Amino acid sequence: MKLILLGSGAVRCDLERWGPAQIVRVxxxxxxxxxxxxxxxxxxxxxVPFEAIRRVFFTHHHYDHNCDFPYFFLTGWVLKRNFPLEIYGPRGTERFCRGLFEVAYEDDINSRRHHPLYTERGCEYVARDVLEDEWTLAGDGYTVRMVHTLHKPHILDNLAFRVEAAGKSIVVAGDNIITPALMDLAAGCDVLVHECTFPTERIENAKWGSFHTSPRALGKWAKERGVKRLVLKHFAVQPGVEVEPMAQEVRAEFGGEGLIVGRDLLELDV
Ligand SMILES: [Zn+2]
Ligand SMILES: [Zn+2]
Structure with a gap:
């Protein structure tokens, strides 16, 4: 397996760190x-030939995690994708896709449909809201296990994923606080890709601090649960928030070579 961290940034525009997205290649x-x-x-x-991607997974529907999706979907069709895209995500995923492709881009899609330049099926999709506490999708030589985690409860549902293939595992988390479900999902994994949004002090003292995990708490639980390599992402770089001091906070708990400060286009063989 291979992990490609496409974007290591968060909400704000940052030319070095683009928005949250990653590829797991199996x-x-x-x-x-x-x-x-x-x-x-x-x-x-x-x-990555993105028009060949068959399966997309959303952690949650904050716009920093999904705003490139219409471009991805429609340009994949332009580039001759000829099968319905499979989309998996938390509650609200099907509604999100319907809003995009049956409302916002309905006229665009209809203007291209049945035109000889466009395939018949590339504008179709199958979206599934994962509502079960835990659900596993099987693929060609791999499985993707999904559990719900907490980010902005009661408003936004949120998922984390564990991809397993040939005895190896990569866990992709979104934005979240620490929960038993997430820790169990990540226990003993080869790679955990996890947010490191703000410094510990800011998270502990901010009103919205309950939406994110602090660097120190992340390092501690990842160590306790036997995570082998920890890739940090989702840095909210802005005045007063720098990557290295946050990485140092994680390092105090999760030291050694297992800690990897994510950057855009980082590739990791697993
Ligand atoms: Zn985010
Ligand atoms: Zn979020």
Whole structure:
């Protein structure tokens, strides 16, 4: 398996760190997890033929995690995708897709449909809201296990994913606080890709601090649960928020070579 971190940034525009998105490659198949700002451009840079992607997974529907998705979907169709895209995500995923492709882009899609330049099925999709406490999708030589995690409860549902293939595992989390379900999902994994949004002090003292995990708490639980390599992402770089001091906070708990400070287009063989 291979992890390609497409974007290591968060909400704000940052030319070095684009929005949340990552690819997990299993054999020949590229699975896309989140599709934030510039994801399609980063896929192009990474040499990922995004029109061949069959399965997309959303952690949650904050716009920093899905704003590139209409571009990805429609340009994939332009590039001759000829099968319905499978989309998996938390509650609200089907509604999100319906709003995009049956409301916002309905006229665009109808203007291209049945035109000889466009395939018949590339504008179709199958979206599934994962409502079960835990659900596993089987693929060609891999499985994707999904559990719900807490980010902005009661408003936004939120998922984390564990991809397993040939005895190896990559866990992709979105934005979240620490929960038993997430810790159990990530226990003993080869790679955990996890947010490192703000410094510990800011998270502990902010009103919205309950939406995110602090760097120190992340390092501690990842260590306790036997995570082998921890990739940090979703840095909210802005005045007063810098990556290295946050990484140091994680390092105090999760030291050694297992800690990887994510950057755009980072590739990791697993
Ligand atoms: Zn986010
Ligand atoms: Zn979020």
């Amino acid at each position: 054999g020949q198949e590229n699975l896309l997890f989140d599709c934030g700002r510039g994801a399609t451009m980063r896929m192009t840079e990474a040499g």
